[in-house]
Each structure stands twice: as C-alpha cells, then as structure tokens.
Amino acid sequence: MTTIETLQKIKDYYEKIRDIWQRLEHLEKLPTQLEELQMRIAKLEDRLKSRLGEACIHCGELAVRVVDTSPAGNGKSFHHLKCNACGFEHKRVVLPTGN
Ligand SMILES: [Zn+2]
Numbered sequence: 001m002t003t004i005e006t007l008q009k010i011k012d013y014y015e016k017i018r019d020i021w022q023r024l025e026h027l028e029k030l031p032t033q034l035e036e037l038q039m040r041i042a043k044l045e046d047r048l049k050s051r052l053g054e055a056c057i058h059c060g061e062l063a064v065r066v067v068d069t070s071p072a073g074n075g076k077s078f079h080h081l082k083c084n085a086c087g088f089e090h091k092r093v094v095l096p097t098g099n
Contacts (some may be wrong), residue, residue: 008055061085069094 001009054064061083068080075096082089 053082056083056085056088057090058083058088059086064088 052062055062056064063085064081064083066079067082067089070078070080072078072093076093077096079092079094081092082087
C-alpha cells in the first residue's frame with residue numbers, strides 16, 4: 001500500500017467516524033425532542049377536547065353547537081343548536097345564569 005493509499009484510508013475512516021459522531025449527537029437530542037413533542041401533543045389534545053361539541057340526540061356525534069341565541073322571556077333565552085355532523089337542529093330554553 002502506498003503512502004497516498006494509506007492517507008486515503010485514514011481520511012475515509014476519519015469521515016466515517018465523523019459521520020457516526022454526528023449521528024450520535026443527533027440521537028442524544030432525541031429524548032428531549034420526544035418530550036417536547038409529547039407536551040405539544042398533550043396541549044393539542046386538550047385544545048381539541050374543548051372544541052368538541054355536545055352529543056347530538058339524533059346521531060350521537062359530539063358535534064352540536066349553539067349557532068344562535070334569542071330571548072325567551074323572564075330572563076331566559078333560547079339556544080338554537082345545530083349538529084355539524086348530521087344537520088339536526090333544535091332549540092333549548094336556557095335559564096339565566098346565577099339563579
Ligand atoms: Zn347529529
């Protein structure tokens with residue numbers, strides 16, 4: 001083996017070691033990145049839960065939202081509800097809060 005070939009082999013080994021080292025550095029960061037992702041997913045799940053609607057009495061999906069309100073007299077109000085899954089609509093009388 002010539003000197004040039006030996007130097008080339010040393011250079012090849014050096015590059016392989018450097019590549020492995022970079023991968024190890026990347027692996028070392030993974031637990032922290034995984035923990036950050038788990039926290040972000042938990043926050044998104046919480047936000048998603050708060051965005052779910054009430055259960056639809058027609059289809060059962062958690063997709064019922066108040067789409068409008070109107071006065072019903074004596075401090076009560078009507079909530080106009082609509083299911084975003086099946087389109088079922090109905091009204092509900094709501095008592096004033098604090099009573
Ligand atoms: Zn429905």
